[in-house]
Structure formats: C-alpha cells, structure tokens
Amino acid sequence: MRKPDIAQLKSLFLRYRRKLIIGVSVLFFILFVSGLSGYIFLPGFIKTKAQQAVAEQLHRKLTIEDISFNPFSLSVTLKGVTLSERDSEEVFASFDRLYVNVSTFSAFTFSPIIREVELENPYIHLSRTQHNQYNISDIIDMVMKPDEEKKEPLSYSVNNIQVDGGKIIFDDHPMKAQHRVEEIKVRIPYISSSPSRVETFIEPHLSALVNGTKMELSGKTRPFAEDRETIFNMALKNIELPGYMQYLPYKPAFHMVKGNLSFDLNLHFIQYASKPSDLDISGTAQIDSLMLTDLARKPMLGFSKLAIKLDKNAIFASDYHIAHIELAHPEVYAVNSAEGHLNLLDLAPKTANAPPKKTAADGEVKEKAMPLKLALKQFVLSGGKLSYTDYSAGKPYNFTVNAFNLTVDDVGVDMGEKSARISRIASDSAELEMALEKAQGRRQASPGGSGSGSSDFRVDIGSVDITNWSAHMQNKNLRKPLGAKITGLAASIQEISTEPGKISTLDITADVDKKGHIAVNGKLGIAPLSADLAVDLKQVSIVAIQQYIDEYVNLTLRQADVSTKGHLTLATGKGGALKGEYKGDVSVANLMTTDQIKGDQFVRWKDLSLKQLHVQLSPFSLTARRADLDSFFARLILSSEGRLNLQNILRSEAGGKKSLTDSDEHHEAPVTEDVASAPSSAQPADGAEKPLQVASVSQALQQAEASQVGQGSPPADASQQEKAAGEEKAAAPATAIETTVDMEINEVVSRPVAAVKTAGTMPPIRIDRFQMTNGRVRFTDNFIKPHYTANMDRVRGVITRISSASNAIAIVDLRGQVNRAPLTVTGSLNPFNPAFSLELEGHVKGMELAQFSSYSTKYVGYGIEKGKLSFDVTYKVENGELSAENRLVLDQLTFGEKTEAKPVISLPIQFAVNLLKDGDGVIDISLPVSGSLNDPEFSVGGIVFRVIVNLIKKAVTAPFSLLAAAFGGGEELSFLEFDPGKSDVTDKGLEKLGTLVKALQGRPALKLDVTGCYDPEADKAGLARQAINRKVRELKRKEMGEKGENLRLSQITVSDKEYAKLLKEVYSDADFKKPRNFIGFQKSLPAAEMEKLMIQNYPVTEEEFMGLADKRAANVKAWLLDKGEIPQERVFIQASKKKTGDNATRVDFSLH
Incomplete structure (x- = not known):
C-alpha cells in the first residue's frame, strides 16, 4: 500500500482548517x-x-x-x-x-x-x-408474576x-x-x-457469620453453558441445632436439648442438555453432643459424636460410598408404654393421609428411580448404651446394654441385585442387663398386626466375632429377686449366609455365675434353619428363664443348675415345621421352686439326673432309660376335683394364677426353709406354738356349731357354746406342724364334684425307671371329705414303667416314715392319663400318740398318757369311678389328769372318749368312699379322718350325729319337734326317741338332759287356734243340747259351713277392739280375717308358755322311762326356756 503524501495532507488541512476548527x-x-x-x-x-x-x-x-x-x-x-x-x-x-x-x-x-x-x-x-x-x-x-410476552435472553x-x-x-x-x-x-x-x-x-467465593458461626462457600460454576456445571465447597462449623428445631415442617414430639453440626462438603452438579443430571457429594459431616428428650424432658437419644466421611456419592444414581462412620458414646432410651407405644417413634413426624399421587402430564418424561447401592468401608461404634423398658405386659421389663463396642467392615448393599455383603462384624465389649421389675398393674398390650412372607434378598456375612461380653439377668417381680450373671461370653460364627443350603460354623463359650460353663459348637444353617451342635453345659443356672415363662406357669424358679452333654440337631421340615432331637445325659441340681401366689416351697431337690435322654421335637416325644431323684421335697395336693397340683404347673387356657401349695379348704401357713428341712419331731421348740394342722381348731368348732344347731354339748347351752367358740377363735394361733398325720371327722354330706375333663392326647413320654432317695413329701388330700394331710420323711423307692400311653401302668413301691412310724405306699397309676387311673395302698402302723401330749395339753387341758394310731387307705380310680377304703384305729387312747393351765379350747375330754371308745378301749372307724367323678352330685358315702383333736371336737360339738350314724339312724337326734301349741309327742318323734334309746343303751356311761322349749309366736298361734276350735265346738254342743243331743266336746265335729257361722258368734263375743264401718257398726269380715284378729288378740301369759314347755319335757321323760326303759338316774329335766326361729317348738337334748 502506498503511504500518504505529507504535502497533500498539509494542503488538505489548510483547505478545511476553518471547518475542522468549527467541528x-x-x-x-x-x-x-x-x-x-x-x-x-x-x-x-x-x-x-x-x-x-x-x-x-x-x-x-x-x-x-x-x-x-x-x-x-x-x-x-x-x-x-x-x-x-x-x-x-x-x-x-x-x-x-x-x-x-x-x-x-x-x-x-x-x-x-x-x-x-x-x-x-x-x-x-x-x-x-x-x-x-x-x-x-x-x-x-x-x-414471581409471569411476563405476558416472551423475551429473548x-x-x-x-x-x-x-x-x-x-x-x-x-x-x-x-x-x-x-x-x-x-x-x-x-x-x-x-x-x-x-x-x-x-x-x-x-x-465465586462467599463467607459470612451465620448466628456467630463462620460459613464459607467457594467453587466454580458455568451457569450459562449448554451443560451447566457447578462445583463448590461448603463449610460450616458448630451450628447450634436446637435453634433450628422450630423450623421443622412438623411439630416435633421431642425436645433437642443440645447438638452442634459441622460439615465440609464438596458438591459437583452437572445439568446435561441431553441426559439426566448428576449430583455428587463428598466430604465430611459431624454432629457433636446431641441430646434428645421427650416432652416430659426424659432422655431418648444422644451421642457425643457422629462423624461421617463421604467418598464420591452419586445422589441421582443412588450410588453411595461412605469411607467411615464413627459413632461415639451413643445412648438410646427406649420405652414401650402400657398402651404399646414406643417412644422412639415420636422422633419421626406424625403420618397423615398423603395426598393423591400426581401422574405425569402428557409428554412429560418420568424418570425411573435407580436401585440403591451402598458401600461402607467401616462403621465404628464405641461406648454405646441402650436402655429399653417395656410396660406393655403389665410387669415392667428392663433391658440395658452398656460399654458396647462394635466394628463393621466392608458393607456392600445392592438393591438391584437384592444382596448385601458384610466382611466382618466384631465386638470386644458389651454389658447386658435384663430385669423384670415388680408389676405396677396389669394391662394387656394391644395385638399388633402380623404377617408372613418370603424374600429372595440375600445377606452374606464373612464372620461375626464377639469377645468379652457379659450379661446380668434379674427378676425383681418376686419376694426374693432372682438373677443370673454371664461373663466371658465369646462367640465366633463364620460364613453366615441366607442363601439356601449355606452352612455356617458356630463356636460359643461363656461362664455363668462363676461356677457354670457353656460350650456349644458345630454347624448352623439359616435358610432353612438347621443345626448340628455339640452341647456341653456344666452347672449352668437357668433361673433367668423365669421372666420368660412367668406368665405361663404358677411356680417361681428360684434356683436350678443344669448340666448336660449331648448332641442337638435341628431341621426345617415341610410347611416350616421345626424338627429335631437331643440325645445325651441331663441333670438338674439344687432345684428350688415356690408357689407364685403364697411364696411357699413347692418342689425342691438336690439332684435329678436323666440318663440316655432322647427328646424329639416334631412330633414331640421323650424317653429316658433312668431317672434318679435325690434329697427332694414336694408339696402334693389332690384337689376336690380329683386333680393333682402337679397338673397345674402350667396355667390353663382360661388364664390367671392358681396356687400350687394352698389347699382348697385350709389356708396353711407357708412352709419355710427351716421347717421344711427340719427332721421329724413331735416336740415344739422352746416357746414356740405349733398347733396341729387345722386352719384353726376354734374355727372348726365354730363351723361345726353353726351346722349342728341344737345338738347338745354339756355343760353349756347353745348360746354358751357359741360364746366359748368365739373366745377360742380369738385365742387360737394358726400355725402349722410339719411332722403329723392330720385327720378330721366330718359329717357325711353330699357335695358336687367337678367332672374330670379329658384333655387331648398326651405326647409319648417314657421313663423306664425312676428311683427316689432321701425324700420328703407333704401330701394333702382334698378329694375326699373330710380332708387330711400327711407328712412323709425318708421317702425312698422306685417307680417303673412310667409312660404316657393310655393303657400303660406305672408300678409304685415307696417306703418312708410318718413320725417314726413305718409308711408304705404300693400299687400302680398312670400320672399322665387325664382319666386319672390309679390303684394305691397306703399304710401307717403304730404311730405313738404320747409324743403329742404337749399339744393335747395345750389345746384340751389333758396330756396323752398312751395310745397308738394306725391308718390304712386304699384308693382305686378307674373309668371315672372312685372307690376308697379308709380306716383309722386309735388303740388305748388314754388322757391324763386335767392341767391347771387354761387350755386353748375347753372340751369335756372324758365325755368324748366315752362317746368314741368301744368296750375294748379302741376307737375304730372304717368307712368307704365311692362315686363317679363325672357325677356333679357325687356323694361321699363314708367318713375319713383328720386329727385327734378334731375327733374330740366332733364328738363334743355333734355327739348325736355320731350316735345316729353308729346306731343305724340318720335323723337329727339333738332335739324333738312338737306341733305348735301342743305337748303330745308326734309319731315321727316317737321314731326318733326309739333311735335315741338305742344309742343310750349302747353307751351306758352317758347321761341325758331334757329341756322343754316354747316359741312365743308359733305357740301363741297354736294355743289361740286350739281355743277358737274349742269355743266353736262348745257353741255347737250348746245348740245340740237344745235339741236333746248330748256329746263330749272331743266327739263333736263341725262342718265348714257350720264353722263359718259359729266362728262369727265366737268373734262377736270376743273381748277386743274390732273394725267398724263408717256408721259405727261392727264390720262384717271373712272367716280367715276373723281368725287372724282373734289369734293376734289372744291373751297368753308367760306361765302358760312355761307350762306348755314343761309338759313337753315331762312327756318325753315319761316315754324314755316307761317305753325306753332308761334308768331314771340317767335322765334329767332342765329348766324350760324360750326359743325363736325355725323348729323352736321342741325339746332339746344334751349329753354328759
């Protein structure tokens, strides 16, 4: 290019200079x-x-x-x-x-x-x-108001x-x-x-102080690129979280007391133009000193530190990679209320009815959620604590874990593959405490929903290793809390998998209560459940199981040490039924059980060993070649329904507790450890009062008097006897004696007995030989009435062929002592048969009665100089029919002189002996018991015995019942009824006097008192009616005399028509104020109303009443002397007296 000429430019400037200056x-x-x-x-x-x-x-x-x-x-x-x-x-x-x-x-x-x-x-x-x-x-x-016109960016x-x-x-x-x-x-x-x-x-870069906490945001972004991308770092330290609780989108049911949040996160977001967006998050987050409480400010959840280190996490792809999670000193306080509500659920928002889901609009692409993938390199928990309290079952249950450490390595979860893999789970510390607290009340938890289903999700765990665990289990719901402590618990399980057919190896060891040891090793399968384990337990206390069986049994397990060495196999059969068996030897030592209600000892022993035990689960069966029981005590009670208390160990389907040691009619004092283990002796400890095994002798007297109203008992009348019984009730203590056979004579009665119910078929159970040594049995029989209790010592013997088969019969041969008297029990029975089949004989021979002298002195004021007791009983129950023979023989029972000390009960003892003894000085009573157990009107046809003192009591308080039974009568002989207003003995009364004469002739030492009685109301009505009839007949005799007909008054009969007419005259002549009509004339009344008014206004004096009673007594005595030929010196008339109530127009008898 040619350069501009300078001369030309100068010429050009001079030409336009003026214009340029102006511009x-x-x-x-x-x-x-x-x-x-x-x-x-x-x-x-x-x-x-x-x-x-x-x-x-x-x-x-x-x-x-x-x-x-x-x-x-x-x-x-x-x-x-x-x-x-x-x-x-x-x-x-x-x-x-x-x-x-x-x-x-x-x-x-x-x-x-x-x-x-x-x-x-x-x-x-x-x-x-x-x-x-x-x-x-x-x-x-x-x-936010949208623009009406669309503008270009x-x-x-x-x-x-x-x-x-x-x-x-x-x-x-x-x-x-x-x-x-x-x-x-x-x-x-x-x-x-x-x-x-x-x-x-x-x-960009942003920094600020947020509520005093420094926050920084830095990174880079391309907000206007086709693929928008943002990478930034966000860091915040020590944010105080409680201040932000109020901004939760729901009202929380908890308080956040404290908690600080810190994080340093890297976010990488890419919004692609042609494919789904990506969001990656990495970095660290940490919460320190968190504490959550419920609305009542009770702690729920807390920890000192939760630190999470995140690797690359593709949020939109649901692919998470966590390098490390550390949870330090977590504390969880879980409480399940009586209504069944778990407090930890309050940490989540309350669920509400969700709005209907929106469907994607036409043309809108709905992205499919990606299956979750999670990889966690390591999770570490240290110093953990868990406290769980459950009130839903009525008895508070506490479960606590302290000093819990846990490490989990290499966790991988792939929801797409439906699998999870954990390389290793390890814990080197945990202290578990489980306690069943005393119940505050009982409330049944609401039933929760249940469901079943199968899942093909697979879980694999390389190994689980546990060391240095301990557990303390305690049941505080008892009078004496029970507990067990496990220490040194170690377990190793290798290659755990839910894949069908996979087998793991298992090895567990632990020490129990310092003396016990557990060792279990073998193979274990999860899907399906299977096991092949060698089991070796040595003196392992099992009292901790009480809290799990407490609701299903009526006993409390206070002590029991189990030892066993055997082999356990389990397998899952068709339908999910668990099958398996256990073979080995088992022993249960130092067992102690008590009644849940009364706390009395029920069963205890030193050792029970089962040799060659074989138990199968499905169907259940149990066999053992031999069982040995040593140094045992058992409280056995046969109920009035014929059910042995051993059958009540498990609670019935109806629910509720039932005492295993309380007899039906007698509330006995608890059997204490000292008493139960003491040797047989008839002598009480110094200063101690051990009355015979009667709920209270005075109570028995009072009950007998109430049921035998009117029966004589000298020297006092009925009211005096009632007063004496009340005094005796206040004076008599109610403690138990442990070394006597107690018997009681009651009157023969009919009573309903519940039918024996046949349960379902018993599973096969067989024990070839059951041997007992050095035992004590306290047996109460409430099946027959009256009941009796026997305490047997030094029990030994053998029961063979024990089997649950319906036709199997076990042979019984037992020996022992009752108060140093030999005892034998022989026969056969099937204890597992619901039909209650047995045939047993029991014999006690020659028990010396002089050893009870201190008791007889205490209670009746007479010591026993000599005498022996023998007792034979035979029971047979077959096809619901009972037959029993019971015989009591008191030979040469002789009482000494009356002591000066005031006895607990005042009884004429010599009178009682005279009443019961035969001519040879023997009191011998033997009567049968029979009937159908399925008959609700089952009748006891004889008398069984209870106690010597009660024999005397029965003789004293109800002598006429014994006489009537002994001499062929069943009537009530203690009184003789008369028609109201009359003194003549009726025909029925003559029959009763005949029976009474037989009894007096058979007991020549007895004397009879006769007391005439009158009832002011009944006898007044009777006397008035006789007076009215007499006046009616007198009027008719007067009319007949006017016609020339003369008859004696007793010969005159009056028809109903005549009676109404003559009664009106008698009524008119009667001197008392009569009803009148409105004009003042005597009002006309029906015959019945006139009779009623005359009876009400009939005047009777006390002398007339006493004369009527005296005449009744005199007529009875005259018949006894003349017709019964009873010597006059044996019959005495007592002063007549007034009585009221039913059957008060009578003569009372009493013996002395």
Whole structure:
C-alpha cells in the first residue's frame, strides 16, 4: 500500500482548517454540556424518578443521600441509600455505597458490559409476621408474576463483583427468634452469558457469620453453558441445632436439648442438555453432643459424636460410598408404654393421609428411580448404651446394654441385585442387663398386626466375632429377686449366609455365675434353619428363664443348675415345621421352686439326673432309660376335683394364677426353709406354738356349731357354746406342724364334684425307671371329705414303667416314715392319663400318740398318757369311678389328769372318749368312699379322718350325729319337734326317741338332759287356734243340747259351713277392739280375717308358755322311762326356756 503524501495532507488541512476548527469546537461544547448535565442535572433526575417508582410499585420510601455520575468513565456511585418497610418509616434495606462502572464496549456489542461492581455495607431486614407471611411477600409476588410476552435472553457480562460488610437480620415473630447473617463478603470474578465465555468457569467465593458461626462457600460454576456445571465447597462449623428445631415442617414430639453440626462438603452438579443430571457429594459431616428428650424432658437419644466421611456419592444414581462412620458414646432410651407405644417413634413426624399421587402430564418424561447401592468401608461404634423398658405386659421389663463396642467392615448393599455383603462384624465389649421389675398393674398390650412372607434378598456375612461380653439377668417381680450373671461370653460364627443350603460354623463359650460353663459348637444353617451342635453345659443356672415363662406357669424358679452333654440337631421340615432331637445325659441340681401366689416351697431337690435322654421335637416325644431323684421335697395336693397340683404347673387356657401349695379348704401357713428341712419331731421348740394342722381348731368348732344347731354339748347351752367358740377363735394361733398325720371327722354330706375333663392326647413320654432317695413329701388330700394331710420323711423307692400311653401302668413301691412310724405306699397309676387311673395302698402302723401330749395339753387341758394310731387307705380310680377304703384305729387312747393351765379350747375330754371308745378301749372307724367323678352330685358315702383333736371336737360339738350314724339312724337326734301349741309327742318323734334309746343303751356311761322349749309366736298361734276350735265346738254342743243331743266336746265335729257361722258368734263375743264401718257398726269380715284378729288378740301369759314347755319335757321323760326303759338316774329335766326361729317348738337334748 502506498503511504500518504505529507504535502497533500498539509494542503488538505489548510483547505478545511476553518471547518475542522468549527467541528471540534462543537464536539467539545456538546461534551461539556453533557458532562455538566451528568454532574448537575442527571443525579437529581434519577433520584426523583427512582423514588417515585419505588413509592408507586413497592409502597416504600426510598432515600438516596448522593448520586454521582461520571459520563467520561461511564460510572455511577450511589451513597446512603435506604429503603423503608412498606407503609412505614422502619428501614427495610440499605447500603453505604454502590459503585458501578460500565464498559464503553457496551456501545459496540449492544449488550451491557459492566467492568466493576462494588457494594459496601449492604443491610436487609427480613421479618416473618405469621405463617407464610413476610415483610417482602408483596415484592416476591411482584417478582414471581409471569411476563405476558416472551423475551429473548439478554446477553450480558458483569465483572469484578465485590460485596463487603453485608448484614441480613431475620426476625421470626411467630417463633420469637432472630437470626443474623453478618460480615457477608462476596467475590465473583464475573458473570457472563456471552457465548464466548459460557464455557469458562466462574469461581465465586462467599463467607459470612451465620448466628456467630463462620460459613464459607467457594467453587466454580458455568451457569450459562449448554451443560451447566457447578462445583463448590461448603463449610460450616458448630451450628447450634436446637435453634433450628422450630423450623421443622412438623411439630416435633421431642425436645433437642443440645447438638452442634459441622460439615465440609464438596458438591459437583452437572445439568446435561441431553441426559439426566448428576449430583455428587463428598466430604465430611459431624454432629457433636446431641441430646434428645421427650416432652416430659426424659432422655431418648444422644451421642457425643457422629462423624461421617463421604467418598464420591452419586445422589441421582443412588450410588453411595461412605469411607467411615464413627459413632461415639451413643445412648438410646427406649420405652414401650402400657398402651404399646414406643417412644422412639415420636422422633419421626406424625403420618397423615398423603395426598393423591400426581401422574405425569402428557409428554412429560418420568424418570425411573435407580436401585440403591451402598458401600461402607467401616462403621465404628464405641461406648454405646441402650436402655429399653417395656410396660406393655403389665410387669415392667428392663433391658440395658452398656460399654458396647462394635466394628463393621466392608458393607456392600445392592438393591438391584437384592444382596448385601458384610466382611466382618466384631465386638470386644458389651454389658447386658435384663430385669423384670415388680408389676405396677396389669394391662394387656394391644395385638399388633402380623404377617408372613418370603424374600429372595440375600445377606452374606464373612464372620461375626464377639469377645468379652457379659450379661446380668434379674427378676425383681418376686419376694426374693432372682438373677443370673454371664461373663466371658465369646462367640465366633463364620460364613453366615441366607442363601439356601449355606452352612455356617458356630463356636460359643461363656461362664455363668462363676461356677457354670457353656460350650456349644458345630454347624448352623439359616435358610432353612438347621443345626448340628455339640452341647456341653456344666452347672449352668437357668433361673433367668423365669421372666420368660412367668406368665405361663404358677411356680417361681428360684434356683436350678443344669448340666448336660449331648448332641442337638435341628431341621426345617415341610410347611416350616421345626424338627429335631437331643440325645445325651441331663441333670438338674439344687432345684428350688415356690408357689407364685403364697411364696411357699413347692418342689425342691438336690439332684435329678436323666440318663440316655432322647427328646424329639416334631412330633414331640421323650424317653429316658433312668431317672434318679435325690434329697427332694414336694408339696402334693389332690384337689376336690380329683386333680393333682402337679397338673397345674402350667396355667390353663382360661388364664390367671392358681396356687400350687394352698389347699382348697385350709389356708396353711407357708412352709419355710427351716421347717421344711427340719427332721421329724413331735416336740415344739422352746416357746414356740405349733398347733396341729387345722386352719384353726376354734374355727372348726365354730363351723361345726353353726351346722349342728341344737345338738347338745354339756355343760353349756347353745348360746354358751357359741360364746366359748368365739373366745377360742380369738385365742387360737394358726400355725402349722410339719411332722403329723392330720385327720378330721366330718359329717357325711353330699357335695358336687367337678367332672374330670379329658384333655387331648398326651405326647409319648417314657421313663423306664425312676428311683427316689432321701425324700420328703407333704401330701394333702382334698378329694375326699373330710380332708387330711400327711407328712412323709425318708421317702425312698422306685417307680417303673412310667409312660404316657393310655393303657400303660406305672408300678409304685415307696417306703418312708410318718413320725417314726413305718409308711408304705404300693400299687400302680398312670400320672399322665387325664382319666386319672390309679390303684394305691397306703399304710401307717403304730404311730405313738404320747409324743403329742404337749399339744393335747395345750389345746384340751389333758396330756396323752398312751395310745397308738394306725391308718390304712386304699384308693382305686378307674373309668371315672372312685372307690376308697379308709380306716383309722386309735388303740388305748388314754388322757391324763386335767392341767391347771387354761387350755386353748375347753372340751369335756372324758365325755368324748366315752362317746368314741368301744368296750375294748379302741376307737375304730372304717368307712368307704365311692362315686363317679363325672357325677356333679357325687356323694361321699363314708367318713375319713383328720386329727385327734378334731375327733374330740366332733364328738363334743355333734355327739348325736355320731350316735345316729353308729346306731343305724340318720335323723337329727339333738332335739324333738312338737306341733305348735301342743305337748303330745308326734309319731315321727316317737321314731326318733326309739333311735335315741338305742344309742343310750349302747353307751351306758352317758347321761341325758331334757329341756322343754316354747316359741312365743308359733305357740301363741297354736294355743289361740286350739281355743277358737274349742269355743266353736262348745257353741255347737250348746245348740245340740237344745235339741236333746248330748256329746263330749272331743266327739263333736263341725262342718265348714257350720264353722263359718259359729266362728262369727265366737268373734262377736270376743273381748277386743274390732273394725267398724263408717256408721259405727261392727264390720262384717271373712272367716280367715276373723281368725287372724282373734289369734293376734289372744291373751297368753308367760306361765302358760312355761307350762306348755314343761309338759313337753315331762312327756318325753315319761316315754324314755316307761317305753325306753332308761334308768331314771340317767335322765334329767332342765329348766324350760324360750326359743325363736325355725323348729323352736321342741325339746332339746344334751349329753354328759
């Protein structure tokens, strides 16, 4: 290119010089005028327009202290800008200075290019006035209002953005809280939508103090690229979480007492134009000193530290990689209420009815959720504590774990593959405590839903290793709390898998209560369940199982040590039924059980061993070659329904507790350890009172008197006897003697007995030989009435062929002693047969009675000089029919002289002996018991015996019952009834007098007292009716005499028609005030009403009543002397007396 000629240029300048000077001058003038306008006029114009626009659009007041505009540098500076709240003078937002510098290139690119933005000390005040209402709600609504016309995106570029000293104050009035974001500092190199720069990363940086906690955000982003990408780091330290609880989207049912959150997270987000977005998160997060409580401020959950280290986590792809989780000193306090509500559920929001799910609109792509994948390198828990209390079953149950350490390595979960893999689970410390507390009340938990189903999800665990575990189990729901402690628990399980057919190896060892040891090893399968284990237990206490069986049994297991060595196999059969067997030897040593209700000892022994035991599960069966029981005690009770208390160990389906040691009719004192283990002896300890085994002798007397009203017992009458019985009841203690055979004679009665119910078929049970040594049995028979109790010592013997087969019969051969008297029990029985089949004989021979002298002295005031007792009993039950023979022989029972000490009960002992002894000095009573157990009207056809003192009591309080039974009568001989108002003995009374004569002739030492009685009401009515009849007959005899007919008064009969007519005359002549009509005349009444009035007004004197009673006694004595030929010196008439009530018109008898 040719260079311009200088001469030509000079010539050209000279030619246009004038015009050029004029143009330049005009240009400078325009610039001067524009600059002058920008400095002087434009700021005022902008301020005015801005204030007007803000007032119109935002209803707020805008204040600008200063605006400066530099048209040469294209910059504007605003100072002291303040924006008020809507319709208020309060400051909403402000800043000290805003500087904006626009690039001149904007004129050439036709898009705004800002070179620099500086904002100093910006301030914003946000306020929430009520739910979802803020002081900027109107601004938000205006901004969110959609544009009516669609505009093309504006290309712009903003560079060098700087914000310093920013502050945001947020007042939350509904929550009465304030939040502060201060020291806001923002650095953004540029933001540009220019096509040439959209692929370049922007690297913003933000820092601030959030409620005093430093927060930093830094990273890079491409917000306008086709594939938008953002990478930034967010770090926050020690955020106090309780202050943010109020912003949960639901009202929490718990309190957060404390807790600090810190995190340092890296987020990488890519929004692709043609494929699903990606979001990756990595970094660390940590919560320190967390404590949650319920609304009552009781602790629920807490820990000192939860630290999580995240590797790359693809959130949208559900692919999570966690490098490490550390949980330090976690504490969980779980409580299941009486209503069955678990408190930990309160940590989650209350579920509500979810709105109907929205379906994707037409053309909208609905992304399918990716299956979860999780990889956890390591989880470490240290110093953990768990406390669980359950009140739902009525008896509070506590479960606590302390000092729990756990490490889990290499966890992998793939929900797509439906599998989970754990390399190793290890724990080197745990202290477990389980306690069943005393019940505060009982409430049945609400039944929860149940379901069943199968899952093909597979879980594999390489190994589980446990060391140094301990467990303490305690049942505080007993009078003496039970407990067991396991220490040194170690377990190793290798290759655990839910894959069908996979087998694991198992090895467990532990020490129990210092003396016991557990060792189990072998193979274990999970799917299906199977086991092939060698079991070796040595003196392992099993009392801890009480808390699990407590609701199903009526006994309390207080001590029991199990030893066994054998082999256990388990397998899952068709339908999921568990099959298996155990073979080996088993022994249970030092067993102690008590009754749950009374706390009395039920069964105890030193050792029970089973040799060659074989137990099968499905179907259940049990066989043993031999069983040996040594040094045992058993409390056996045969109920009035014919059911042995051993059958009540398991509670019935009807539920509820039932005592195993309380007899039906007698509430006995508890059998204490000292008494139960003491040797047989008839002598009480010094100063101790051990009355015979009767609930109370005085109570028995009182009951007998109540049932035998009117039976004689000299020297007192019935009222005196009742008073004496009351005194004896107050004086007699009710303690038990452990070394006597107690018997009682009661009157033969009929009573209903519940039918024996046949249960389902018993499983096969067989014990070839059961041998007992050195035993004690306390047996009470309530099946027959009266009941009796026997205490047997030194029990030994053999029971062979024990079997649950319906036709199997076990052979019994037992020996022992009862108060040093030999005892034998022989026969056969089937204890497992619901039909209760047995045939047993028991014999006690020659028990010396002199050893009971101290007791007879205490109770009746006479010591026993000599005498022997023998007792034979035979029971046979077959096909629901009972037959029994019972015989009691008291040979030469002789009492000594009466002591000066006041006895507990005053009984004429010699009278009783005379009543019971035969001519040879023997009291011998032997009567059968028979009947059908299935008959509700089962009748006891004979008498069994209870106690010597009760024999005497029966003789004294009900002698006539014994006499009637002994001499062929069943009538009540203690009194003789008369018709009201009469003294003649009736035909029925003559029969009773005949029986009484036989009894008196058979007991020549007895004397009889006769006491006449009258009833003022009944006898008055009888006497009045006789007087009325006599006057009616006298009137008829008078009428007959006027006709010439003369008859004796006893010969005259009166017809009903005549009686009504004559009764009216008798009524008119009677001297008493009679009812009258309204004009004053005597009112006409029916015959029955006239009779009633005459009876009511009939005058009877006390002398007439006493004369009637005297005549009754005299007539009876005369018959006994004349017809019965009883010597006069044996019959005495007592003073007559008044009686009331039923059968009071009578003569009472008493013997002495």
